Amino acid sequence: MLTREDIFNYTPDLKYTTSVAYFSMEFAIDQALKIYSGGLGFLAGSHFRSAYQLKQNLLGIGILWKYGYYDQSRDKEGLMTPSFVQKDYFFLEDTCIVFTVPVHDTPVYVKAYLLKPDTFGSAPLFLLSTDIPENDEISRTITHRLYDPNEATRIAQSIILGIGGAMLLDLLKMEPDVYHMNEGHSVSLNFYLYAKFRNLEEVKKRVVFTTHTPEMAGNEEHSYRLLKEMSFFYHLQEHEVKYILGMEGDNFSYTLAALKFSGKANGVSKLHGEVAKEMWGGNPGICEITSITNAQNGAYWKDQEIARAILDRNDQVIVDRKKGLKKILFKTVADQCGKLFDENVITIVWSRRFAGYKRADLVMYDWNRFLNLIGNTQFPVQFIWAGKPYPEDLGANSLFNEILTRVRPFANCAVLTGYELGLSALLKKGSDVWLNNPKMYREASGTSGMTAAMNGCINLSLPDGWVPEFAKDKENCFLISAATDRQSDAAIDAAENKSLLDTLEQVVIPMYYEHHADWLTILKKAAANVEPAFESGRMADEYYLKMYRR
Template structure:
């Protein structure tokens, strides 16, 4: 294969012939390639799989993280231990591409690795590394840890993705019509492209941007002088940067700059598009923000046997399959990690995703009396499982995780798991009867875990945020906490309202349905599986990017 005038190595479908380079800090394409932390990576991974299925003219650009995000282990008392393990990937190919970029006014060697589409059924992907003997140790560490806590290292990572990615595309001779930034981490590419195209107008013609953050405080900002010192602006002075970006203060706001440099951008659900337009509308010179709702790859995630039984109308096979999936996860994962024996006949609630404050992992435990009654309910017994990775330096989230671990020691029907990678995510979705999701509205831009849960016959039970308003029809294909006037509530009032509503729905609707009217319950499962099948399959999403963003 010629990596100096690179073409995607399959027959491109005519309607997807526009050449696109897709930049993302993380990709979750397979359990064997641990270069992801959470939802952003799961989304990017599904996008790459659908680009391959639809035969789109698209390549993925990411970073080869030597230690990944981190590995979850346990301390002696079963609390969370953060460990860093070197990853070695024999399946990545060496295209023989090495080049230099400037970081901190210092040349840094970058090597590209190639993920062949045939390996995991993805679009062709190139992953960048600075972990090379030609570099000094500090430069080598740029690609050690995903989202490094050191601010200068993080800025260097953003330069590598943006500038390094854009330079790699030139090295490949790929000449994309569009550079698609999945989140603003790679916006340094705009400064590289400015040197190449010589005008902001030309950069704007080629740049599109997906924003994932529904509140301004959550968007990355760094000191503009630090960015300048780190060679972020590809030779431009701070005054020139201010003039080009319209930034007035000393904070370099990555998302705002992306919105000013892009031709078009999108929020990742209908609600998030609305929230984003409202949030950024007060700034001048931003591009239009449309909505393309996130989705997940059905072919990779769905349990095909459950779908087959559903399509054949074979309820016995459908129920038998769900029991088998529950039993397999309970025996292979839960018993192994916790020494607890869960029963596949009991309603199982799963909360599993990245641990972050606004996602309120422990919300259901906050009403001690009701939680105790729920856990000891003889008439309607339940089992509950938690899993997910807090950011390794997010101490409140780690404390939340550890509190759940300690709490679980009091109950034989409660488990907290470590090792939340792609395979465990799939196992938990297969073993869940209820997929619990209770972020504070409107803090969740999309939240895609419930989509893949529905593809495995789990029923979504959620607050009304992200993609949920487009999906859940209460009591038909899932259960949803009705929205209150959250804007006029304190955080405490919002939490209390959501918690009480959640318990009311659980006690009065979910549990009686599951145990007293399983035929209706099964129908709700099937409705969810059907409704998620096409509307929230990433083939629809990848198609919409071509239709709405790359035209």
């Protein structure tokens, strides 16, 4: 059996001796380990890098996804299409631990793999797989695809993560002081804990919860009947669950149950904390909801040369290095799109998890004005889009390909595929403007702009998520004004498109070309303001102070 010394290669700092097990459906630790889809995973990855750097007593529980999320390919017409390719990871340690978890009243065999801390410089991470010979074909598919579209499979995934992860810790004789649910996917672990302690208050003493989205699609619900059939409640009956949690109705809400099982919960920005309280605060029996603003790991994300130049306030080195980083990004543009971008031209990037409310096409809302913008020869611009829509989200996939089709004729517009850690880093280092224009109050945090600012890229954003805690318009970023008339989506889109284009045409682009000293002042101010406030060392420490303290 593995010992603590086998799992950790460091002794926890005395500040962080409280032991924590961190449950998450996705972790973006390294480009080579493709077990993530977007921001939830990027956040967990940065948290684990900083936990390692701070020597925190924290380990992770996740899933080893055989096919990852998916790979972005192109069809014969050059349009984006999802493909599923088996992933092999020889850098993971096979612990030889195999145990069973009840799923649909049937024992499913689970094998545990370990990502050791020194592999990629992260806190240790256990990854669970059902794709082993002991299982039948259906059971093997549980851990094939992150966020599988089949409802029963998705429920089974949550059971493996929550109940399976808690069972693994008991097998290792590593009962943590704190169980941290990073989003509600692992909420089933609480039913396992309830079976151990037979008392809700005893569970609440040990469990904390981070909610990551105000989007209802991200706050999962399923029928009590189906969950009971799937063994989601472990040994409890449906009526017992409703009685213990004070939850009625036909559907079981993961988020609401997590709030009732936890001693404390947090949103991922100050604004999101308030939105979460408004969404869930009317329900009796929920825990306190505070906020800990997301952050990203500077050591992982920063280009060290431009970081030193910004710190030294060496403007010429900043300019030269930025052009060098743009050239590196533009090789990918040329390779994928056959378009040669110019490092002397302002480059605007929209890149993040691809979902409808994030409005990747907002800049095109007034098409004729967009054409004038990209056709301006006095102040030329270059646009790049990238992101991964959920493979079964037909609307988001259609929008991705619509943007690709509309801008294909233009030599200064590119849509890139393969949005993972590697491409994300290229885009942040090789862009001048990081565009973020979600529908207001629907972006819980939106951390990509943090790492952009670390790399000499200036944010152009609506004041949602983390941005209000950071933004000083025309001092460390450029702000898009939120629509005052919020009666219809069309009115909002029209007003915010106008503000976006006004800001680009009248402020951002002229400053880049005619007042570059002012541009560099904003760039340096942004880098100075983003760290340490939005660096994940602060965040990892804050979780210990606010959430893990017994």
